Amino acid sequence: MSRLPRPVAIALLALVVLLAAYPLYGAWLFPAKHAFLMQKITGIMILAIMAMSLDLLVGIAGMVSLGHAAFFGLGGYMLAILSPEYEAANIWIVLPAALAIVAAVAAIIGALSIRTTGISFIMITLAFGQMGFYFFNDSRLAGGSDGAYIYVMPAVEIAGISLMNLENKLVFYYLVFGLFIGAYLLLKVLLASPFGRVVQAIGVNESRVKGLGFNPDHYKLVAFVIGATIAGLAGFLGAAQYGFVNPAMLSWHQSGTALVMVILGGMGTIFGPALGAFVLELARMGFEGMTEHWLLPMGLFVIAVVLLLPKGLAGLLLQLGAKPAPEPEDEA
Amino acid sequence: MDVWFFLIQALNGVQYGLLLFLVASGLTLIFGIMGIINLAHGSFYMLGAYTAYWLALKTGSLLAALVLSLPIAALVGFGIETLLVRALYKRDHLDQVLLTYGLILVFNEAQKLIWGSDVHAVAMPAVLNWSFPLTDNLSYPIYRLVISAVCAVVALGMWWVIAKTRFGMWVRAGASNREMVQALGINVKLLFGLVFAIGAALAGLAGAIAAPVSSVYPGMGDSVLILCFVVVVIGGVGSVKGAFLGAILIGLADTFGRVLVPDFASFSVYAVMAAVLLWKPKGLFA
Amino acid sequence: MSAPKSSPESSIVLETRELTKAFGGLVAVNSVSIVVREGEPHAVIGPNGAGKSTFVNLLTGHLPASGGQVLFRGRDITSLPAHRISRLGIGRSYQKTNIFPTFTVFENCRLAAQSRLSSSMRFFRPARALADVNARAERAMELAGLAARSGRVAGTMSYGEQRQLEIAMVLATGPDVLVLDEPLAGMGREESERMVTLLKGLAAQYTLVLVEHDMDAVFSLAHTLTVMVNGTLLESGPVDVVRASQAVQDAYLGDGAEAY
Ligand SMILES: Nc1ncnc2c1ncn2[C@@H]1O[C@H](COP(=O)(O)OP(=O)(O)OP(=O)(O)O)[C@@H](O)[C@H]1O
Ligand SMILES: [Mg+2]
Numbered sequence: 098m099s100r101l102p103r104p105v106a107i108a109l110l111a112l113v114v115l116l117a118a119y120p121l122y123g124a125w126l127f128p129a130k131h132a133f134l135m136q137k138i139t140g141i142m143i144l145a146i147m148a149m150s151l152d153l154l155v156g157i158a159g160m161v162s163l164g165h166a167a168f169f170g171l172g173g174y175m176l177a178i179l180s181p182e183y184e185a186a187n188i189w190i191v192l193p194a195a196l197a198i199v200a201a202v203a204a205i206i207g208a209l210s211i212r213t214t215g216i217s218f219i220m221i222t223l224a225f226g227q228m229g230f231y232f233f234n235d236s237r238l239a240g241g242s243d244g245a246y247i248y249v250m251p252a253v254e255i256a257g258i259s260l261m262n263l264e265n266k267l268v269f270y271y272l273v274f275g276l277f278i279g280a281y282l283l284l285k286v287l288l289a290s291p292f293g294r295v296v297q298a299i300g301v302n303e304s305r306v307k308g309l310g311f312n313p314d315h316y317k318l319v320a321f322v323i324g325a326t327i328a329g330l331a332g333f334l335g336a337a338q339y340g341f342v343n344p345a346m347l348s349w350h351q352s353g354t355a356l357v358m359v360i361l362g363g364m365g366t367i368f369g370p371a372l373g374a375f376v377l378e379l380a381r382m383g384f385e386g387m388t389e390h391w392l393l394p395m396g397l398f399v400i401a402v403v404l405l406l407p408k409g410l411a412g413l414l415l416q417l418g419a420k421p422a423p424e425p426e427d428e429a
Numbered sequence: 430m431d432v433w434f435f436l437i438q439a440l441n442g443v444q445y446g447l448l449l450f451l452v453a454s455g456l457t458l459i460f461g462i463m464g465i466i467n468l469a470h471g472s473f474y475m476l477g478a479y480t481a482y483w484l485a486l487k488t489g490s491l492l493a494a495l496v497l498s499l500p501i502a503a504l505v506g507f508g509i510e511t512l513l514v515r516a517l518y519k520r521d522h523l524d525q526v527l528l529t530y531g532l533i534l535v536f537n538e539a540q541k542l543i544w545g546s547d548v549h550a551v552a553m554p555a556v557l558n559w560s561f562p563l564t565d566n567l568s569y570p571i572y573r574l575v576i577s578a579v580c581a582v583v584a585l586g587m588w589w590v591i592a593k594t595r596f597g598m599w600v601r602a603g604a605s606n607r608e609m610v611q612a613l614g615i616n617v618k619l620l621f622g623l624v625f626a627i628g629a630a631l632a633g634l635a636g637a638i639a640a641p642v643s644s645v646y647p648g649m650g651d652s653v654l655i656l657c658f659v660v661v662v663i664g665g666v667g668s669v670k671g672a673f674l675g676a677i678l679i680g681l682a683d684t685f686g687r688v689l690v691p692d693f694a695s696f697s698v699y700a701v702m703a704a705v706l707l708w709k710p711k712g713l714f715a
Numbered sequence: 716m717s718a719p720k721s722s723p724e725s726s727i728v729l730e731t732r733e734l735t736k737a738f739g740g741l742v743a744v745n746s747v748s749i750v751v752r753e754g755e756p757h758a759v760i761g762p763n764g765a766g767k768s769t770f771v772n773l774l775t776g777h778l779p780a781s782g783g784q785v786l787f788r789g790r791d792i793t794s795l796p797a798h799r800i801s802r803l804g805i806g807r808s809y810q811k812t813n814i815f816p817t818f819t820v821f822e823n824c825r826l827a828a829q830s831r832l833s834s835s836m837r838f839f840r841p842a843r844a845l846a847d848v849n850a851r852a853e854r855a856m857e858l859a860g861l862a863a864r865s866g867r868v869a870g871t872m873s874y875g876e877q878r879q880l881e882i883a884m885v886l887a888t889g890p891d892v893l894v895l896d897e898p899l900a901g902m903g904r905e906e907s908e909r910m911v912t913l914l915k916g917l918a919a920q921y922t923l924v925l926v927e928h929d930m931d932a933v934f935s936l937a938h939t940l941t942v943m944v945n946g947t948l949l950e951s952g953p954v955d956v957v958r959a960s961q962a963v964q965d966a967y968l969g970d971g972a973e974a975y
Binding site: 286287289290291292293294295298301302304305306307308309310311312313315316319 | 775777796797798801802807809813814815816817818822825826827829830831832835836837838839840841842843845884888
């Protein structure tokens with residue numbers, strides 16, 4: 098419903114253009130680090146997809162999950178497990194299969210988890226996430242605690258003709274970029290739909306939604322599964338990018354980091370958590386370059402943001418970009 | 430496998446559980462009374478362990494180190510409540526989560542700056558460094574018994590304070606109904622500061638007293654934190670009694686899990702938590 | 716106001732049989748049996764803590780009953796969840812304003828109207844493109860006198876306007892029966908008068924169950940009256956009969972009747 102204020106929309110669009118054009122000017126701007134930065138930005142976009150998907154749960158539906166990384170990791174592990182060892186997997190098979198499995202697992206975990214609310218929900222999602230972590234950590238499936246390699250990128254072919262070569266970093270960059278933008282647009286479309294309106298209302302006042310005649314549990318479960326599946330996609334991409342999966346992908350640290358991106362960026366805005374992913378990761382890069390003890394300034398940075406920006410980065414942007422007098426917005 | 434083996438494991442489990450209780454009790458009270466989900470609580474455990482290690486080196490006496498590390502943890506806790514957490518009481522829970530997450534990073538890195546990244550052993554006091562013989566070839570380290578005894582005494586003391594004193598009455602009132610504390614005209618700021626400080630001190634004590642057994646190492650607070658959240662949620666958030674029983678349960682489950690089903694131990698702790706929450710979404714004693 | 720469509724022959728819409736709710740030892744609603752007939756405005760009165768809101772919560776599935784039954788058009792709905800009861804056509808408002816404060820007025824009403832779709836599991840078309848839902852929302856806003864407030868963020872409106880929104884949202888769900896819990900609570904004099912006018916209009920179109928402290932409003936609106944005290948039903952029946960009842964006079968209406 099709420100459109101972004103024009104200045105904010107323009108600023109975000111500018112950032113998107115910067116991202117889209119990065120491969121063109123990056124080599125010229127950072128000649129020494131270009132390849133590294135390409136890889137880094139690809140990784141951040143993947144994390145941003147995950148953060149946006151978590152925002153659907155946390156910021157929109159009010160379900161604070163501390164186990165979201167389980168689906169991220171599961172998506173990655175599915176690529177590793179479903180790929181033949183030394184040849185390219187067929188993406189038209191492995192991707193849908195991976196997402197279907199993530200969705201199925203999310204449906205089970207979600208159905209159990211949404212029976213609780215508040216801190217119990219946080220904890221039960223943590224519990225399921227940790228169970229996922231230990232499942233891959235302690236089992237002999239896919240390398241246990243050592244993780245597993247994916248030696249060959251999946252092939253994207255139709256009738257034997259290769260559509261894109263994912264081994265090519267540039268191609269992979271644009272694939273991830275496209276999916277990043279796609280995930281954002283998908284979430285925006287979902288939020289504007291009848292389904293999305295109900296989910297958003299649940300986040301504001303769940304019991305009223307029930308009083309109006311909706312069964313909140315159905316909508317929460319579907320939102321949970323959609324969020325998890327998008328996170329699974331992000332994990333799939335992450336595994337493809339690094340050619341490697343390990344249990345840490347499912348760990349509560351990973352879930353916590355995603356949650357921090359969401360809160361830091363600004364819950365419930367979708368673009369905020371994506372911004373949070375970029376800011377957090379770029380800050381980390383900056384601090385890492387400055388000192389070996391980069392976690393210290395990082396922690397102070399996080400603390401400063403909470404104290405100074407109650408609604409996260411997105412809140413700050415929206416405040417700066419808001420028109421002085423709130424006009425009644427046009428209907429229909 | 431015989432009776433003695435089970436007895437030893439049971440003792441270990443109870444000892445671990447009691448230790449977890451010291452940390453978890455503060456966590457549950459801080460949440461119950463102030464509504465703060467304190468991710469940095471494990472850092473107090475680490476702080477206690479490292480100050481004990483350091484003071485034991487300086488003073489040559491673990492006992493002195495233990496005694497001194499308590500007020501240090503309390504003071505740090507009090508300072509953090511007054512300077513940072515207090516600013517966020519009116520905010521969303523998640524802002525507090527983010528703040529305390531930032532604190533974890535700061536604590537972990539400060540630890541590395543001050544004490545480095547190595548694992549350090551902490552010497553047991555010579556008087557306690559012996560084992561109690563059980564059979565011809567099995568014995569039980571006396572220091573572990575001492576840990577259990579100290580934790581049990583502290584737990585009893587806590588029960589007494591909470592059940593019998595005026596301060597305890599405030600705490601009970603606050604944990605069951607946060608608004609009531611304000612209505613009773615209690616000095617809320619002081620109460621919050623004290624509870625935070627006491628929670629920190631208890632966690633610090635747990636870290637300090639466990640240091641000779643667990644040694645001290647970077648990030649040691651994190652795994653304890655997660656287990657303590659499990660304990661708190663199983664017991665019912667805000668319930669000290671629940672935290673106690675939850676802690677013993679998890680202590681035993683973890684210990685027996687490790688020896689009986691080593692591949693499945695950590696998994697089983699979380700499976701237990703999930704099962705409890707599905708059965709009683711608010712925990713056993715909420 | 717319109718003459719009572721009156722009594723026994725018009726059909727029973729809502730009925731409770733020995734409906735009971737205990738909170739631990741406190742019996743908030745104690746074996747209450749009432750009958751609400753089609754098109755007959757029914758008021759529930761009683762002092763603070765009498766159990767009126769609890770009774771409403773039982774009628775609408777917001778609380779599980781400890782005993783007894785609720786029947787809607789003869790069907791037992793006692794153990795149905797709130798959303799099912801809402802879908803059967805029993806709409807309710809809340810004593811404590813219960814809206815979506817961060818949504819606009821229109822969006823509050825639109826969502827209420829949207830609840831009547833057979834399913835809201837529709838993912839790709841914008842919700843605002845549902846013309847009949849929009850129309851229903853707009854009609855409800857108009858009825859409740861909020862047409863001019865359509866774009867306001869609900870939480871930023873005055874208390875009285877939020878109470879109006881509360882009613883508008885129920886109307887937007889297109890109910891058969893309206894159960895209103897103290898719609899006048901906390902309203903100023905003028906706001907109250909406007910609300911009473913609105914309620915009179917609604918009484919002509921819906922079967923109304925009204926919990927209210929304001930006796931003027933009750934007597935100008937209701938045809939039948941239930942008096943609750945301490946969780947128990949003191950008297951229930953046509954307004955004149957109940958008002959004349961000695962028990963009611965003694966226990967409750969004494970002061971209220973004077974004021975009236
Ligand atoms: N969820 C609850 N748990 C425990 N007791 C409750 C609960 N809800 C209501 N009560 C108690 O039940 C009794 C009836 O409350 P209720 O709100 O139904 O009264 P009421 O008639 O609506 O009063 P008022 O006119 O003040 O709105 C009161 O004593 C109240 O404290
Ligand atoms: Mg009431």
